[in-house]
Amino acid sequence: MQFLKASVRSASVNSLALILLTGLCLFSFSYHLGEVPPYHTDENFYILSAKNMIQSGDYLTPMFHEKKRFAKPILFYWLVSASYKTFGINLVSARLWSVVFGTLSAWLVYLVGRRLLTTQAALVGAFILPSIYLHFQISRWATTDMTLSFFILSAFYFFIKGFQEESHRKRNFYLFYFAMALGFLTKGPPAILLPGLTIAAFLFVRGDWKMFSEMRLLQGLLILLVVDVPWFAAMVFLHGDEFLNHLLGAELRDRIFHQIPFSFYYLGVFVRYYLPWSLFLICSLAVVATGFKARLLKMFDKENIGVLFCTLWILIPLIVFTAFRIEHSRYLLPACPAVALLLGHYFTALANSARGFKRPAFKIPFYLTLLLFFLLTLVIGAAIIAMQSTVSVPFRIMFLPLFLATGPAVLIVLFIVRRKIALIITLAVFQTLSLALIHGDAIPFFTRYPMKKFAQEIAHTGNGQEKIGVYQLGSHQARLGALTGQYSKFIFTPEMLDTFLKTDQTVFVVIRESVWEEKFKDLPLIRQATDTIWKKRRVDKKFLQELWDGGLKFQESDLVETIILFTNQRIKGNVIPEKS
Numbered sequence: 378m379q380f381l382k383a384s385v386r387s388a389s390v391n392s393l394a395l396i397l398l399t400g401l402c403l404f405s406f407s408y409h410l411g412e413v414p415p416y417h418t419d420e421n422f423y424i425l426s427a428k429n430m431i432q433s434g435d436y437l438t439p440m441f442h443e444k445k446r447f448a449k450p451i452l453f454y455w456l457v458s459a460s461y462k463t464f465g466i467n468l469v470s471a472r473l474w475s476v477v478f479g480t481l482s483a484w485l486v487y488l489v490g491r492r493l494l495t496t497q498a499a500l501v502g503a504f505i506l507p508s509i510y511l512h513f514q515i516s517r518w519a520t521t522d523m524t525l526s527f528f529i530l531s532a533f534y535f536f537i538k539g540f541q542e543e544s545h546r547k548r549n550f551y552l553f554y555f556a557m558a559l560g561f562l563t564k565g566p567p568a569i570l571l572p573g574l575t576i577a578a579f580l581f582v583r584g585d586w587k588m589f590s591e592m593r594l595l596q597g598l599l600i601l602l603v604v605d606v607p608w609f610a611a612m613v614f615l616h617g618d619e620f621l622n623h624l625l626g627a628e629l630r631d632r633i634f635h636q637i638p639f640s641f642y643y644l645g646v647f648v649r650y651y652l653p654w655s656l657f658l659i660c661s662l663a664v665v666a667t668g669f670k671a672r673l674l675k676m677f678d679k680e681n682i683g684v685l686f687c688t689l690w691i692l693i694p695l696i697v698f699t700a701f702r703i704e705h706s707r708y709l710l711p712a713c714p715a716v717a718l719l720l721g722h723y724f725t726a727l728a729n730s731a732r733g734f735k736r737p738a739f740k741i742p743f744y745l746t747l748l749l750f751f752l753l754t755l756v757i758g759a760a761i762i763a764m765q766s767t768v769s770v771p772f773r774i775m776f777l778p779l780f781l782a783t784g785p786a787v788l789i790v791l792f793i794v795r796r797k798i799a800l801i802i803t804l805a806v807f808q809t810l811s812l813a814l815i816h817g818d819a820i821p822f823f824t825r826y827p828m829k830k831f832a833q834e835i836a837h838t839g840n841g842q843e844k845i846g847v848y849q850l851g852s853h854q855a856r857l858g859a860l861t862g863q864y865s866k867f868i869f870t871p872e873m874l875d876t877f878l879k880t881d882q883t884v885f886v887v888i889r890e891s892v893w894e895e896k897f898k899d900l901p902l903i904r905q906a907t908d909t910i911w912k913k914r915r916v917d918k919k920f921l922q923e924l925w926d927g928g929l930k931f932q933e934s935d936l937v938e939t940i941i942l943f944t945n946q947r948i949k950g951n952v953i954p955e956k957s
């Protein structure tokens with residue numbers, strides 16, 4: 378009877394924890410979701426192509442600036458289009474699916490962890506996942522990566538269920554193939570390659586040849602063909618060799634045969650994008666190395682298949698993308714759930730041992746983590762003090778250093794009183810909330826909300842159909858496009874600007890004030906709004922010394938520059954008169 382009561386109580390605690398985890402993910406991933414930066418330039422392709430689908434009624438061929446976009450399959454475009462139809466055409470709507478799939482991934486990590494490891498390790502791993510910077514960051518982007526990662530994670534979940542449950546094996550393996558098919562319709566071959574190679578390696582290492590036949594490979598192939606072939610066949614029918622040449626060239630040949638040299642790029646990604654968890658992971662590997670042979674053999678025990686599976690789950694993407702020499706940090710996103718689960722397993726093992734959290738393998742990375750948060754608090758605090766001389770600092774920005782200082786204090790208390798699992802979950806929650814506040818408040822504020830003012834002005838005065846151009850301002854062109862939901866053209870020569878302005882249509886163009894005064898003052902343009910952005914300047918010892926001596930206000934003229942939003946026609950709204 379006591380055991381039953383304890384089980385019910387434990388289940389209730391886990392259910393409450395999962396509800397809190399869901400709220401944490403939804404809040405953190407969606408907090409000030411419409412701010413840029415942080416921002417990824419690929420977002421523009423999906424933001425604008427999905428908008429074009431709705432306007433044109435063509436839901437088969439993605440179009441970006443009147444050009445066919447064959448770079449990715451169709452599913453994510455459909456998802457963004459559905460979000461636009463439901464919530465309106467804006468940046469938040471475009472990013473919403475990544476928020477949803479990032480949150481659902483935390484639940485799936487818990488479900489996978491319960492089957493591969495223990496309930497406690499699964500719960501800890503589920504809380505760690507959203508606090509991994511790579512997972513958090515991409516959960517706020519309108520790109521295919523989080524959707525793909527979710528379908529790969531789903532495929533792993535259904536495979537594990539099929540592997541463990543003989544009674545429902547057929548159904549689970551069919552769902553495994555269906556999840557991979559949806560992933561393929563999102564981003565192509567990685568959806569099959571990564572889970573396929575991981576599972577093949579897992580079964581090969583275990584010598585479980587019988588499972589290959591029970592996976593119904595032919596039926597699985599049929600599911601993949603039924604789900605994926607119709608859209609590809611339609612594209613071949615509509616666009617013929619143009620589509621096939623892109624598919625076989627840019628999407629296949631160019632990704633295999635290229636001149637990028639071999640490197641260990643992804644090892645650096647693991648260290649940077651998984652902080653502070655990568656510190657614990659490195660120390661755990663050091664512990665494993667002390668008894669490598671015994672621990673390696675133990676991984677093959679029946680009760681330890683979870684550790685083996687998660688290890689292969691991490692190694693396969695590392696090996697594949699390193700071998701192909703494709704260097705994009707987001708390609709390691711599908712490995713995040715496995716990292717979270719291994720860390721959950723590691724921390725619960727330490728918590729259940731007498732000296733676990735007293736060992737250097739925990740204390741060293743823990744103290745380094747506290748140091749990182751302390752340094753981050755100092756940097757943000759110093760930045761606030763410097764900015765106060767030039768702009769009004771909102772309360773939420775002033776609050777951030779206090780929050781960042783409070784978290785480590787709580788962690789130290791939990792460490793002293795030996796609340797081991799509570800310490801890890803608190804660290805994960807604190808890390809997730811810190812990332813939310815930094816992404817949603819600090820980064821946009823300290824980067825001066827680039828192009829936000831101009832996007833609001835265009836939305837207020839325009840009708841959504843105007844041409845937008847940005848003259849020699851690099852990535853600001855992509856940001857303005859993302860914020861307005863309109864195509865923004867990068868203009869880099871006077872001749873291009875002249876051609877861009879030769880139209881009866883209303884246009885907006887952003888130009889540096891200094892460039893305008895020097896080269897284009899005679900153009901028949903009307904000032905619509907002005908803003909300031911940071912100049913690109915090398916941060917060296919001399920610069921820091923000048924900043925320390927004179928303060929930000931003294932150096933402001935060397936640090937910021939004025940940019941102007943022009944239009945070629947008088948339209949509604951306040952027009953700023955030209956300087957006399």
